[in-house]
Amino acid sequence: MYKAAIKVILKPGVLDPQGKAVASGLASLGFSQVKSVRVGKYIEVLLDASSQQEAAAQVEEMAKRLLANPVIEHYELTVELVEGEELV
Amino acid sequence: MYKAAIKVILKPGVLDPQGKAVASGLASLGFSQVKSVRVGKYIEVLLDASSQQEAAAQVEEMAKRLLANPVIEHYELTVELVEGEELV
Amino acid sequence: MRVAVVVFPGSNCDRDCHHVLSEVFGLDSELVWHTETDLSRFDAIILPGGFSYGDYLRSGAIARFSPVMESVTKAAERGLPVLGICNGFQILLEAGLLPGAMLVNESLQFRCHPQEITVEVDRTPFTFGIKPGTVLQLPVAHGEGNYFIDEAGLAKLEANRQIVFRYAGDNPNGSVADIAGICNEAGNVVGMMPHPERAAEALLGSTDGQQIFRALINYWEGRK
Amino acid sequence: MNEPTPLQIRADQIYRSMGLTEAEYERICQILGRLPNYTELGMYAVLWSEHCAYKHTRPFFKLFPTSGERILQGPGENAGVVDIGDGWAVVFKVESHNHPSAIEPYQGAATGVGGILRDIFTMGARPIASLNSLRFGELSDERVKYLFQGVVAGIAGYGNAVGVPTVGGEVYFDDGYAGNPLVNVMAVGLVRHEMITKAVASGVGNPVMVVGAYTGRDGIHGATFASEELTDASEEKRPAVQVGDPFTEKLLIEACLELIESGVVVGIQDMGAAGLTSSACEMASRAGSGIELDISLVPRREPGMSAYEVMLSESQERMLVVPKKDAVDTVKAIFAKYGLPAVVVGKVTDDGMIRVFDGPDLVAEVPAKSLSTDGAPTYLREAKPPAYLEQTRSFDSSSIRVQSDYTVDLLNLLDSPTIASKRWVYRQYDHMVQLNTVVVPGAADAAVLRVKGTSKGIAVTIDGNGRHVYLDPYQGALGVVAEAARNLVCTGAQPIGLTDGLNFGNPEKPEVYWQLQQAIRGLADAARELDIPVAGGNASLYNESSGRPIYPTPIVGMVGLLEEIDNRMTSDFKAEGDVIALLGWLGTELGGSEFVKLKTGQALGYPPRIDLAKEKALQQACLAAIANGLIRSAHDISEGGLAVCIAESCIQANLGAAVTLPWEGRPDELLFGESAARIVVSLPPANWEELWKVASESKVPLTKLGVVTDGEVTFTAFDGRPLVVTHVDKLAKAWEDSLPKRLR
Numbered sequence A, B: 001m002y003k004a005a006i007k008v009i010l011k012p013g014v015l016d017p018q019g020k021a022v023a024s025g026l027a028s029l030g031f032s033q034v035k036s037v038r039v040g041k042y043i044e045v046l047l048d049a050s051s052q053q054e055a056a057a058q059v060e061e062m063a064k065r066l067l068a069n070p071v072i073e074h075y076e077l078t079v080e081l082v083e084g085e086e087l088v
Numbered sequence C: 001m002r003v004a005v006v007v008f009p010g011s012n013c014d015r016d017c018h019h020v021l022s023e024v025f026g027l028d029s030e031l032v033w034h035t036e037t038d039l040s041r042f043d044a045i046i047l048p049g050g051f052s053y054g055d056y057l058r059s060g061a062i063a064r065f066s067p068v069m070e071s072v073t074k075a076a077e078r079g080l081p082v083l084g085i086c087n088g089f090q091i092l093l094e095a096g097l098l099p100g101a102m103l104v105n106e107s108l109q110f111r112c113h114p115q116e117i118t119v120e121v122d123r124t125p126f127t128f129g130i131k132p133g134t135v136l137q138l139p140v141a142h143g144e145g146n147y148f149i150d151e152a153g154l155a156k157l158e159a160n161r162q163i164v165f166r167y168a169g170d171n172p173n174g175s176v177a178d179i180a181g182i183c184n185e186a187g188n189v190v191g192m193m194p195h196p197e198r199a200a201e202a203l204l205g206s207t208d209g210q211q212i213f214r215a216l217i218n219y220w221e222g223r224k
Numbered sequence D: 001m002n003e004p005t006p007l008q009i010r011a012d013q014i015y016r017s018m019g020l021t022e023a024e025y026e027r028i029c030q031i032l033g034r035l036p037n038y039t040e041l042g043m044y045a046v047l048w049s050e051h052c053a054y055k056h057t058r059p060f061f062k063l064f065p066t067s068g069e070r071i072l073q074g075p076g077e078n079a080g081v082v083d084i085g086d087g088w089a090v091v092f093k094v095e096s097h098n099h100p101s102a103i104e105p106y107q108g109a110a111t112g113v114g115g116i117l118r119d120i121f122t123m124g125a126r127p128i129a130s131l132n133s134l135r136f137g138e139l140s141d142e143r144v145k146y147l148f149q150g151v152v153a154g155i156a157g158y159g160n161a162v163g164v165p166t167v168g169g170e171v172y173f174d175d176g177y178a179g180n181p182l183v184n185v186m187a188v189g190l191v192r193h194e195m196i197t198k199a200v201a202s203g204v205g206n207p208v209m210v211v212g213a214y215t216g217r218d219g220i221h222g223a224t225f226a227s228e229e230l231t232d233a234s235e236e237k238r239p240a241v242q243v244g245d246p247f248t249e250k251l252l253i254e255a256c257l258e259l260i261e262s263g264v265v266v267g268i269q270d271m272g273a274a275g276l277t278s279s280a281c282e283m284a285s286r287a288g289s290g291i292e293l294d295i296s297l298v299p300r301r302e303p304g305m306s307a308y309e310v311m312l313s314e315s316q317e318r319m320l321v322v323p324k325k326d327a328v329d330t331v332k333a334i335f336a337k338y339g340l341p342a343v344v345v346g347k348v349t350d351d352g353m354i355r356v357f358d359g360p361d362l363v364a365e366v367p368a369k370s371l372s373t374d375g376a377p378t379y380l381r382e383a384k385p386p387a388y389l390e391q392t393r394s395f396d397s398s399s400i401r402v403q404s405d406y407t408v409d410l411l412n413l414l415d416s417p418t419i420a421s422k423r424w425v426y427r428q429y430d431h432m433v434q435l436n437t438v439v440v441p442g443a444a445d446a447a448v449l450r451v452k453g454t455s456k457g458i459a460v461t462i463d464g465n466g467r468h469v470y471l472d473p474y475q476g477a478l479g480v481v482a483e484a485a486r487n488l489v490c491t492g493a494q495p496i497g498l499t500d501g502l503n504f505g506n507p508e509k510p511e512v513y514w515q516l517q518q519a520i521r522g523l524a525d526a527a528r529e530l531d532i533p534v535a536g537g538n539a540s541l542y543n544e545s546s547g548r549p550i551y552p553t554p555i556v557g558m559v560g561l562l563e564e565i566d567n568r569m570t571s572d573f574k575a576e577g578d579v580i581a582l583l584g585w586l587g588t589e590l591g592g593s594e595f596v597k598l599k600t601g602q603a604l605g606y607p608p609r610i611d612l613a614k615e616k617a618l619q620q621a622c623l624a625a626i627a628n629g630l631i632r633s634a635h636d637i638s639e640g641g642l643a644v645c646i647a648e649s650c651i652q653a654n655l656g657a658a659v660t661l662p663w664e665g666r667p668d669e670l671l672f673g674e675s676a677a678r679i680v681v682s683l684p685p686a687n688w689e690e691l692w693k694v695a696s697e698s699k700v701p702l703t704k705l706g707v708v709t710d711g712e713v714t715f716t717a718f719d720g721r722p723l724v725v726t727h728v729d730k731l732a733k734a735w736e737d738s739l740p741k742r743l744r
Ligand SMILES: Nc1ncnc2c1ncn2[C@@H]1O[C@H](COP(=O)(O)OP(=O)(O)O)[C@@H](O)[C@H]1O
Pocket: D051, D052, D054, D057, D061, D064, D074, D075, D076, D077, D078, D079, D080, D095, D119, D272, D273, D500, D501, D502, D534, D535, D536, D537, D538, D539
């Protein structure tokens, strides 16, 4: 079994209202050292595949087609071999 | 400047409606190898600190107080030294 | 009776609550901006619905650090009636004044429609005098009303009679044990997803929501 | 970034890539008396785009009746304003966000909501409602499903968060929109007369302030993008899509209304398409003044932005404010309360120029008037009726086989996504916030809102049958106005103003230009005949994909007034035993109907002929019947005809109907024809005589059709043959399950 981790992040220049709100929230909590914040998605996919390579190719395809919105987001992914049938 | 990356993930046992929806979306796109999916948040924080250790301590504090809700979520974080004043 | 309706940046049911309290019930209701720190002049506090801080990150997560929340917490500890409606409920959860947390609706969609709920207990100021088992029709309007608490927490809620409202009929969001509203152990702090202020005038289709505010008034008059 | 010099721009014809023609470029050179630099060229390119300048539609606007006793502000401002008495006025407008929604449905639709709301509160009005008019391809297509779900979620995501109820709308599904969905949003506001605020930059020396969100590189050239056909390359122009921030918008609404209330505002204007450029030039040209700006003072989200980028940024949730000279601190204090920046970036001048500095450097200098809508070129084009009309008009409905039973057809029509229940849509919209929604979505042909503190109600609707317009643009457009008015009248409201949205293909094609011309004439004639002034409008052209234009789709948003909200009417039957009757004329036109589409898969025939005199008489009769308390339901006949109309009144009430058609003729025409000027009413039998009198006074036929039953639904022919035999439960299931089952 392989576990893929996909980070989905807004493209540079795209407004990130959540990041902005979190940054000002942190500032009002007294974290004055914070310069900026961006909020994206973190997705874990557990999948069967015959090899790490095949798993990566599959997940790349998933990211392109469903997990990320290419109009405003880009993604990074990693894949590792894992034991077990559940995400924890 | 330090860049912290915080992954916020639902705890095991907490129902993840988004993960479920993504899993069935992937299945209907023909990705039949997918066993399960979890959807969390990926947060990047750019901050000033005098050392990597201090930065990590600060971000740990942010995660505890605001970024994650311990009732339903846990988090993992990494901190690295970066150049520049902007998140890209 | 003086009631504070707290206005957070992004609240949008603040005026609605204020309208019902003052125009329908003739109460002395006041909109209180989130930076205020003194709530000592009030007999009850309402945290209204809406999207405080856009509901960004998690609903209620940022609002709960508003300056006003310290006084809300103190008032709650003193036993003052505090009601969180919808986003107000989410803020109370984030602030730890109520146990549990909110997840996104199981359907992943916002849901806005009239909903039947059952009143479970009459030990709170907002259900005071309402017979348990009473079914009320109140609108729901939320995207994150899927209440979650772990099994131990749920057992405690049941044991302490802290479940105040449950959805009757279809559960609109997937919440644990059909929970629509809960209270703290003392009973004075209540959070509910449905909107009683939206069902307080006949012109708008239901007056069942009046019972919640009427209960508060009766409770307060009984304590005077 | 290295910008080309004025000489390079000319030599390399760089203006072309910005969407300007050779002649337009020459005209700019003439206006300036020199070659424009890159920033200036960019300013002209956006403001002279079809989206901003209405180059092809403006010549027709003079056809619209725009005045009337109640009109306080007609077209020309951010939104129209109509008086409703007691010192109150209603502000409303429609805006399209078609192209952005085709690329990124959630954000495209969300920012569409945000944009139209700003047009409302910039007038000093609190937004009290929004509506939307949507067109998609068929739901069997996966991409269409994605677009539909995204658009609805985007409207919900933005509208729900800002706390403006989404109270109505319409959705049509037709292959004609597959590559180019339409997303039109209408917003409605309420304002005291004395608070009505205009977008003028007057008073030489008055400060000019940017307030609201920070400026980033969002959507630069969004307006030109909206003025081109969608191609596969459109996907490459992705940065043109902006992300909306409803939280900031909510703060901006409260701050702006508080500011206007404070009395220090001279003029205020939202920054929509073409951002700072359009807001500055519009405010100056309306006032006949000029504006001097220093863009180095504009609060930025990103470092290193050029003058060009700052002037053309379409970052959302921003406004341009001209306060009184001594009121800068008041403005700052109010915005600070909401955590929003408010910064002086310039001042009002008297020389009619928009003069832009970047710090000490003069980077652009152009006459405000020449940039504004009035200064832009207009085009008259060749018009030619499209060839397809020959085929569609040769359709003969007798080619459809006559059947003995129509139960299945009725169920299929109720199941067709265009006709089916839209609950799946509106349950995602907060339609109740603000506590004014008295008639909610799904309960009547229009939504009704109360006006707190009065006994009045406002009814609002948005309508447009593109298929009818496709088959005959003039008649179809008459029908759009007539239907909107009829929808209001069915709630008991008198129509008092309309705003239009013109969604068409590429006007440079003679066939599209002809559609546009015919349709505008139709809208104008109907508005004039029915006495409903045009208070504003919007145009979105170049709606095509792969070279195929959409159905020509003029839509109309209309506002009506109920003096007594207690007299409001809904469309559900109320009681078993009530008489069901047709108010209006016998209609048998099947052309362009859903039934024909069901049977042939095509849009064929002539659409219903509109007789405005009949329409007017019918509407008067219906209003009189409601005002006198004679009827218990009113529902206008539109898509799906009489049978669908009655089925809907049954489903909403969970009651049945026993109907006998009192006319001879083809059953399909009688059941499913979509002829106009018809309203189905129900009433207690005791009121029949009275209603008869009211109808005959208006010279409107009234025909008894049957009675309300406890659940059986039957339609019987003139000669006693059963045509439809079913039960309300079956109808309800077909109607309610249609969208959910297709979207699972
Ligand atoms: N089809 C139309 N019919 C009547 N008026 C129109 C039409 N299209 C645009 N207008 C008017 O032109 C003016 C400018 O419109 P628009 O550029 O859409 O305004 P904004 O930029 O504020 O949204 C408005 O007053 C609008 O009402």
